[in-house]
Amino acid sequence: MKKIGKQTFSIKDNVFVRDTYTIVGKKEGEGPLKDNFHMIVDDDLWGEDSWEKCELKFQKSAVEKLMEANNLQKSDIDLLIAGDLLNQITSSSFAARDLMLPYVGVYGACSTMALTMGLASLIIDGGFAENIICVTSSHFCSAERQYRLPLEMGGQRHMSAQWTVTGSGAVWLSKNGNGPRVRNVTFGKITDLGVKDANNMGAAMAPAAYDTLSQHLEDTGVDYDLIVTGDLGTIGKGIVNKMFNDDKKSIEKKYDDCGTIIYDIEKQDVHSGGSGCGCSATVFGSFLFKKLMNKEINKLLFTSTGALHSPTATLQGESIPGIAHSVGIEM
Amino acid sequence: MKKIGKQTFSIKDNVFVRDTYTIVGKKEGEGPLKDNFHMIVDDDLWGEDSWEKCELKFQKSAVEKLMEANNLQKSDIDLLIAGDLLNQITSSSFAARDLMLPYVGVYGACSTMALTMGLASLIIDGGFAENIICVTSSHFCSAERQYRLPLEMGGQRHMSAQWTVTGSGAVWLSKNGNGPRVRNVTFGKITDLGVKDANNMGAAMAPAAYDTLSQHLEDTGVDYDLIVTGDLGTIGKGIVNKMFNDDKKSIEKKYDDCGTIIYDIEKQDVHSGGSGCGCSATVFGSFLFKKLMNKEINKLLFTSTGALHSPTATLQGESIPGIAHSVGIEM
Numbered sequence: 205m206k207k208i209g210k211q212t213f214s215i216k217d218n219v220f221v222r223d224t225y226t227i228v229g230k231k232e233g234e235g236p237l238k239d240n241f242h243m244i245v246d247d248d249l250w251g252e253d254s255w256e257k258c259e260l261k262f263q264k265s266a267v268e269k270l271m272e273a274n275n276l277q278k279s280d281i282d283l284l285i286a287g288d289l290l291n292q293i294t295s296s297s298f299a300a301r302d303l304m305l306p307y308v309g310v311y312g313a314c315s316t317m318a319l320t321m322g323l324a325s326l327i328i329d330g331g332f333a334e335n336i337i338c339v340t341s342s343h344f345c346s347a348e349r350q351y352r353l354p355l356e357m358g359g360q361r362h363m364s365a366q367w368t369v370t371g372s373g374a375v376w377l378s379k380n381g382n383g384p385r386v387r388n389v390t391f392g393k394i395t396d397l398g399v400k401d402a403n404n405m406g407a408a409m410a411p412a413a414y415d416t417l418s419q420h421l422e423d424t425g426v427d428y429d430l431i432v433t434g435d436l437g438t439i440g441k442g443i444v445n446k447m448f449n450d451d452k453k454s455i456e457k458k459y460d461d462c463g464t465i466i467y468d469i470e471k472q473d474v475h476s477g478g479s480g481c482g483c484s485a486t487v488f489g490s491f492l493f494k495k496l497m498n499k500e501i502n503k504l505l506f507t508s509t510g511a512l513h514s515p516t517a518t519l520q521g522e523s524i525p526g527i528a529h530s531v532g533i534e535m
Numbered sequence: 536m537k538k539i540g541k542q543t544f545s546i547k548d549n550v551f552v553r554d555t556y557t558i559v560g561k562k563e564g565e566g567p568l569k570d571n572f573h574m575i576v577d578d579d580l581w582g583e584d585s586w587e588k589c590e591l592k593f594q595k596s597a598v599e600k601l602m603e604a605n606n607l608q609k610s611d612i613d614l615l616i617a618g619d620l621l622n623q624i625t626s627s628s629f630a631a632r633d634l635m636l637p638y639v640g641v642y643g644a645c646s647t648m649a650l651t652m653g654l655a656s657l658i659i660d661g662g663f664a665e666n667i668i669c670v671t672s673s674h675f676c677s678a679e680r681q682y683r684l685p686l687e688m689g690g691q692r693h694m695s696a697q698w699t700v701t702g703s704g705a706v707w708l709s710k711n712g713n714g715p716r717v718r719n720v721t722f723g724k725i726t727d728l729g730v731k732d733a734n735n736m737g738a739a740m741a742p743a744a745y746d747t748l749s750q751h752l753e754d755t756g757v758d759y760d761l762i763v764t765g766d767l768g769t770i771g772k773g774i775v776n777k778m779f780n781d782d783k784k785s786i787e788k789k790y791d792d793c794g795t796i797i798y799d800i801e802k803q804d805v806h807s808g809g810s811g812c813g814c815s816a817t818v819f820g821s822f823l824f825k826k827l828m829n830k831e832i833n834k835l836l837f838t839s840t841g842a843l844h845s846p847t848a849t850l851q852g853e854s855i856p857g858i859a860h861s862v863g864i865e866m
Contacts, residue, residue: 205662205663205664205665206661206662206663207613207663207664211637213663213664216662253851254851256847256848256851257851282538283722287642290845290847291622291623291845291846291847292622292642292644292843292844292845292848293642293843294843294845294847294848297725297843297856297858298848298853298856300724300725300856301725301727301856304724304725305724306542306721306722306723306724307722307723307724307725307858308641308643308650308654308722309641309642309643309650309843310639310640310641310642311618311623311624311640311641311642312639312640313623319639319640323639323654326657326658326661326663327657327658327661329661329663330537330657330658330660330661330662330663331536331537331661332536332537332538332544332657332660332661333536333538333544334536350847390637391614391637391638391639392637392638393631393635393636393637393638394628394631394632394635394638396632512623512624512625512628512640513623514621514622514623514625515622516587516621516622516625516681517587517623517625517629520584520585520587520588522629525628525629525631525632527628527638
């Protein structure tokens, strides 16, 4: 059994992160990672007539550009694993319709990027596939109107709220190559400490991040150069640090969060930081992948985090279940 | 590479369908399969205060009863793979919260049962897991109000409409055992011929069913005793038969659809038949699994079918993308 510890799957053969492609919106393109993204789109509709259609264009384009850049044909790709935040993951389903690839749709809210990469790694290492493309996306405007309030209302944003990243990141995993390799995958359990505030998702997700991170570190014993979570923002990141410190196992010196990396939190008025499926996808596909390729870091623990809430459940008085999935990558 | 033909993954080692548990609502319990289900719940709220909470209770209970019946502890289960029709797959996420198992959420609309079983088979055969539980659910009332109209409106149902099955089916897949084995898995491509009518999903899904079925049959060459689709209903089933007949490869004599099996279509006033994630899940977990165990059939091609539409996309003028995933099982 390729399982280590209680909850971690160990990748025995080669599963390489071959290449990535990231497309982001205007705000992300003005942030500290602006020189790292592959494409920046200034128009929040990108010529489409709705934000939802724009988001699907982001996702579809990220996959197409990734394939073009690597001269990949459809017949080279064994599987597309995709997800997003929209109801019925419509960005993914509609992008997959145009891409015409065998398609597995997943839903893990903002934890989706690590979920897709984890599943793809297992399927490649299991000997079933040579090449899998993983992709996720989110869009500030489509997410706000679905999860919170219509933008047209002009509501005041809470200081604990996060800014959904407009962007899509596609990752090509392959059994062939010579770059960074996926070594260990931990799928998380749901953790829910009772947070009910959809404007404070960092707090809702942080205990799940702590649970999966500590299980992964215990299972693998790997000493990572960098541990990143997906989109906890400043509040959630603080909670994770506190939980590890309380445990006397501080990770503070090597820990960061994509939601705090992607924006200049003060200057860009994003309150608690970035969030959304596109957050960890675009930060991994640009900044983090480069750090691995340049050997600035050799061991990365990439952990996307998701708040699995639904407006319907929230209206029925339910709290927000959190989840986190970890993918350990080594150069 | 454990891949045969263009699109099918071949399971080399043992992946057994060890056991199942099915819970259905009153209408399903009055249908032709009434003696096959494990539990029938007469109350459409099952003591909960919303249909959504009732659906999550169905899903959670199906897994718990399956584990109880087989004396399975949480530590025996490597992974829970689950999905449902609700936005943000809340039934699955909230059930997983209570079940406290490592959790992978997927979205494939009504194709979800075969999607979960396909993924689980690859993960077990890949050597990562010993035991995986797959579960899906749907509920007539929660689905109607999300996808179409609030029930309280008392709207007239179209004759081409299908009746969403209230029920949940859980399936235990294991590397150990001696019953039916999963042999081949085909994940489908999106097929969309432009149907825009959410009251005629059979027509929207049928071309996808044809695409995956014909690819699976071409890739494997297996002569199945029985081929079942998930929830095409009478209209979709007719289209699939016509497409194969036009191809001069009729499957009519050994082909049926869970949506037409689960209800007495005429007497139960379900118009075109059953649908929903719970449809193929409960028919597989009861009637079909028994047929395999009793050796009435030895080779079953189980193909769940999904209409990946969203009310938002439909309001924006989009058509309904269909998908189908196939799992070939042999006794």
